[in-house]
Amino acid sequence: MLSRLSMKAVPWPGVIAAAAFALLAPTSAIAGDVEFLTQSNANVLWTLIAAILVMFMQAGFGCVEAGFTRAKSAGNIMMKNFLDFSVGSVVFFVFGFTLMFGADVSGLFGSSGFGLSGVAESDLMWTYAFWFFQSVFAATAATIVSGGMAERTKFSSYVIVSIVITGLIYPVSGHWAWGSLWLGEAGAGWLEKLGFCDFAGSSVVHSVGGWVALAGAMVLGPRIGKYTAEGESRAIMGHNIPLAGLGVFILWFGWFGFNPGSTTTADDTIGMIAMNTSLAAAAGVLGSMALSWLRYGKPDISMTMNGALAGLVGITAGCATVGPVSSLCIGLIAGLLVVLSIEFVDKGLRIDDPVGAVSVHGVCGAWGTIACGLFNSDGGLFFGGGFGQLGVQLLGAGTFFVWAFGAGFVLMSAVKAVTGLRVSKDEELKGLDIAEHGSESYSGFQLFSNE
Template identity: 80%
Template sequence: MFLKKTPTHVTGRLVLGAVVMAAIFAPSFAHAEEVEYLTQSNANILWTLIAACLVMLMQAGFGCVEAGFTRAKSAGNIMMKNFLDFSVGSIIFFLFGFALMFGLDVGGVFGSSGFGLTGVGDGDMMWTYTFWFFQSVFAATAATIVSGGMAERTKFSSYILVSIVITGVIYPISGHWAWGSLWLGDDGAGWLERLGFCDFAGSSVVHSVGGWIALAGAIVLGPRLGKYGEDGSTRAIPGHNIPLAGLGVFLLWFGWFGFNAGSTTTADNTIGLIAMNTSLAACAGVLGAMAVSYLRYGKPDISMTFNGALAGLVGITAGCATVSPVSSVCIGAIAGVLVVLSIEFIDTVLKIDDPVGATSVHGVCGAWGTIACGLFNVDGGLFFGGGVAQLGVQLIGVGTFFVWAFGCGLLLMMGIKAIFGLRAGKADELKGLDIAEHGSESYNGFQLFSNE
């Protein structure tokens, strides 16, 4: 059987028609591709901006948690420090921090371009503005973690210097090691990033850095007056407003969806999984902390349960995009257990006064979440057949962030203490920092001391 051959003149017409059709529709295809690119680009900008606003709301959450867990006479001072962290931190990060964190790499250690966002081409500016804003709220988060560990006894003027150095130097430099490529690609990659270090949204980069600096600050400051007896006994100093602290935890939980899912900086199909993992880990953290406190104290402790939610959120931040939902429950539950044991150990054994548990929630659970990537990552985790390579890199990162943040924190706090003084005077601490530092009361009409 033979196929019927198409006449030559017919073939010529078909070819000519195809050429004409291509000429007509090629611009349309090109236009469609351009529209698709612009749509995705604008969606990325919008999603990242919304996420950044959610993270900015976390400043309110931190303020409520810290104020609620401490005494009424210094509540306004704590809120002032949270306002300060965001305000001075954003300006310093704009001038110096962003460039050190995301500029052209110098030896894998720090960035060297983009100070004040100078030298950026016109075509990159719209995205750069959005990316800078997103990263600025992360910098403010790292700083505001520290205020909780140093609450009720720090001179406000000295704390300004603490916030400036954290957002301008300490956080950006270590952040470059793990996230340096996020703006300029391989031209900005830091040394930990090149090793394959995994910290998607900042368990170590943000939270452990803040937690370890808070630990250094609490050590250099010393405990609040009356916290420890002469016989070494530990005395509880209850917070003045537990419902306010609970509201703060819910605000943080809500903002964390921007913190974690927004770290894609892309409006794609991964943000649902990240949000799911984030919430599951927080829920598991609540249950883990509540169960341990129930077993240890005979009743489910409220403040420990609140911190369990935050512990789960901190713990899942590193692996929120790289682990399964079941693994996120495991990570969050372990974080909830760890935070209770860590708070007890730091408070009763080490005798370090951390009023809100910042070191345990952010430092310890941030380290745990980073290590958990080496265990639970679907691609490369030890429990998923990936061997110990990823776990080894994660341990290197955890150790590095501790040495850097705690070491720099000690030097910073001791330097400020020696030159300017770090701690408020005894009379000011007894009176409360609201009156002593700011000349006002947070709850007017309920004064315990005369203003005369």
């Protein structure tokens, strides 16, 4: 029963008017309004849950990168992951989001909504959720780069690298493929107008990170002791494989936000996308495990873990447009590719990539993008679609390589020339935890070496 105080607080004229409207309004209109509101709230809730899962992937990246590298620089790896997420969020809010999703300028970049300004009040709640979801993708692209440049990069210089990736390199190319996601046709970039397919970011996110990592590793040069005087590769083992394994499982878990969450809609497609995602990852594990077993005589742990990530990266573009059997094929091929690519980058190109970022994200991201042109249920070559979609996918994969590697190489070279990109030899031998941050990751257990 209402108290006298609450009776006075109730705006009775408004209540009576609302009741009268409800009695007079058609029942179908009321039901439609309720259905619309329910669906809108469900979309916001699902998008936020997915974004939180993707944010947790930062922990996975940190564990993988720290585990695959040496103990003396593990803290530095974690610092860069914290930096990428934090600086990425701020920069993406101030202007990265605008470049990616604002009103289109000649199909090349966005130009409106700086700091989410100009958003209609009725769209604010959805826009906040959408921005948060996209900001964690931007941070992911930057974090991929930190692994390829691990154990010899100046932290102060990496701050600049992270800002440019999340504020310029990622948003500009992201606009080409995803520009319409916020403003519709008014924001569409040139690749999506051609019909380019990359549902959750095999190229937009992963290849961009992988190709910038390739540029960074090339400009930096290899870690001390990685190659002999004759140019032969020497393995530098990671210090904590169980930690890396935990990181892979965290990433696998977070990917169920990455791929199904890219619907930004709570609908009945998210189950299929989740199934395709997990099947591809499992196939990637089996492919890399089998090939490493054949090549090395034993199933290699690190290759197998990278196989899971390769399958996840590979299926990210087509997770909503291919069937489950196609997902198995895409993941299996990605698992095989990552083993061959890691060997080629290391021994063929003599590029030191401590965690396999170039192969996992760059190569397998390109494969996943191209695979849409082969396996898409509607338009793929293997499903009667001809070469049209495949041609667009090849163009897109090549474009992302040229842009990300080219811009990354210019960025790394400029930073190297102005502030220096690499720590000194003594600092590298001592380890970046002490040299760059003045502390040890494993106090009392730190082991030092001369290589």
